[in-house]
Amino acid sequence: MYAQLPAAGDPLTDSSQPWTGKERVALGKLRVTGLAGQETCVGLVFMPVTLPTGITASDDSILAARAPAYAVSLGRRSQ
Structure with missing residues (x-):
């Protein structure tokens, strides 16, 4: 997994605009070793602004x- 770094002037608060920065930083490797059963996923939802201490979200309105x-997605899947 890599993180792309922004170039000078790349927008940090508008995710609709692509970055021109080409520099990447290796974060690590993700290896899938198995699959969980469907029951494991019940009630799980990804929240992009639920972040660990010390990391803050950008001001991107999206x-x-x-x-x-x-x-809403979770509610529909839970029915």
């Missing part, structure tokens, strides 16, 4: 819009 949409 992040604020995603949480309610993901909650």
